[in-house]
Amino acid sequence: VDLSVDEEIAALRRRRRAVIVAHNYQPAPVQDIADYVGDSFELSALASQTDAEVIVFCGVHFMAEAAALLAPGRTVVLPDLRAGCPLADTVSPEDVRALRARHPRAAVVAYVNTSAAVKAEADLCVTSANALRVIEALAEDEVIFVPDANLGNFVARHTRKRLITWNGTCRAHNAVRVDDVRTARREHPDAPIVVHPEVPPAVAERADAVLGTGGMLQYVRTHEARRFVIGTEAGILHRMRRENPDKEFHLLSASLWCPTMKYTDLAGVARALRDLEPRIEVPPEVATRARRALERMLELGRRREGG
Numbered sequence: 001v002d003l004s005v006d007e008e009i010a011a012l013r014r015r016r017r018a019v020i021v022a023h024n025y026q027p028a029p030v031q032d033i034a035d036y037v038g039d040s041f042e043l044s045a046l047a048s049q050t051d052a053e054v055i056v057f058c059g060v061h062f063m064a065e066a067a068a069l070l071a072p073g074r075t076v077v078l079p080d081l082r083a084g085c086p087l088a089d090t091v092s093p094e095d096v097r098a099l100r101a102r103h104p105r106a107a108v109v110a111y112v113n114t115s116a117a118v119k120a121e122a123d124l125c126v127t128s129a130n131a132l133r134v135i136e137a138l139a140e141d142e143v144i145f146v147p148d149a150n151l152g153n154f155v156a157r158h159t160r161k162r163l164i165t166w167n168g169t170c171r172a173h174n175a176v177r178v179d180d181v182r183t184a185r186r187e188h189p190d191a192p193i194v195v196h197p198e199v200p201p202a203v204a205e206r207a208d209a210v211l212g213t214g215g216m217l218q219y220v221r222t223h224e225a226r227r228f229v230i231g232t233e234a235g236i237l238h239r240m241r242r243e244n245p246d247k248e249f250h251l252l253s254a255s256l257w258c259p260t261m262k263y264t265d266l267a268g269v270a271r272a273l274r275d276l277e278p279r280i281e282v283p284p285e286v287a288t289r290a291r292r293a294l295e296r297m298l299e300l301g302r303r304r305e306g307g
């Protein structure tokens with residue numbers, strides 16, 4: 001029998017007792033077949049609670065690793081192994097160890113966009129939504145923050161703590177320009193401009209709100225405006241339009257497109273379900289330490305809303 005790829009995914013999902021999760025930046029057809037679509041925090045929390053045997057993670061490598069850390073004993077597959085995060089790749093465990101040696105009194109905070117090996121060197125992880133609040137709550141006055149310089153500088157401007165930042169950036173978010181904000185204000189004068197903290201500081205300063213993807217979805221849902229300009233990866237527009245059919249969404253810059261997020265397709269999801277490959281596993285000695293950093297984030301995030 002010739003099954004369509006959708007039917008094949010549905011049949012395999014049942015047979016494998018699998019859950020399919022997709023990040024907000026995934027291509028529209030992948031979001032549409034997923035059981036859950038969310039931000040890094042929500043998908044990590046979900047992985048830690050699911051009773052599915054297999055987690056098909058439609059996102060990038062560090063996210064699938066986080067799911068593997070938080071759902072021990074489950075099989076985590078990433079449909080396309082090329083789906084990495086160039087931002088996460090800017091920092092290595094050796095880099096973090098060197099920073100710690102240079103600043104022995106500082107707490108080490110890793111953005112979730114890091115490998116499990118880097119998380120293992122950190123005291124705790126944060127997301128873009130909870131970074132400021134979590135860093136404020138730390139006992140240390142000095143904080144090493146890796147790898148995103150823009151998010152680090154955003155936090156630094158809002159706290160009295162001394163932040164030691166790394167110079168990583170996300171190519172898509174970092175390419176947004178102040179001129180894009182000017183153009184958007186001219187073309188859509190009534191539309192709030194909402195940006196992700198990975199954009200350059202000069203752009204963030206000129207926006208109406210600076211939020212992680214979960215926060216953005218909530219912002220556009222509850223705001224009375226009919227039109228919005230969105231300063232994060234283009235994939236999120238699909239979900240915004242689906243959830244708010246009476247509102248209009250425009251992308252702040254054409255640069256907001258992440259190539260590695262787009263490696264996932266339905267054929268890859270079906271293949272991953274069929275072969276249970278490529279499997280994402282974390283060596284136990286790394287996993288124990290990385291899990292601790294992630295669990296501290298989840299615990300702080302549960303006390304208030306995550307992002």
Ligand code: SF4
Nearest residue numbers: 060085086087170258
């Ligand atoms: S959008 Fe940027 S930070 Fe997110 S996965 Fe792509 S490269 Fe990494």
